[in-house]
Amino acid sequence: MDEIREWIRSRNPSLTGDIGEDDDLIEARLIDSLDFLDFVYLLEEVSGSSIDLQQLSVDDFRTLGRIRKRFMPAE
Template sequence: MKQIAEWIRTKNPELDREPGLQEDLIEARLIDSLDFLEFIYLLESFSGRPIDLGEVSVDDFRTLERIEHRFLTPAAGAGS
């Protein structure tokens, strides 16, 4: 999660802290539509599996906590 938080910080140089685990990344505009596909590729590289955009919703990307649960835990590929 540290690397994901660091990616968010590089995209938001005005951010002087790491985003919180439950902070709404979309509401806070820390992940915008222009960077979203790059973010998907980043998650795919960390998880080692593709993300089917037809099987996810925007809510799956709202918080670092949800991202970790949905994409980066061992059971995440089993239809979380």
């Protein structure tokens, strides 16, 4: 999850403080539509699995907690 947090921080240099497990990344505009595909590629790299976007919803990416549960179940 550290790689994911660092990626979010790199896209949001004005972000201060920690990114909590339940912070809404979409609502806070920490991940926007322009960065979304890059974010999916990062998740594929970190998780070691391909992601089929047709079987997902935006809610799967809403918080770090949901991302952990959906894409990194062994963590």
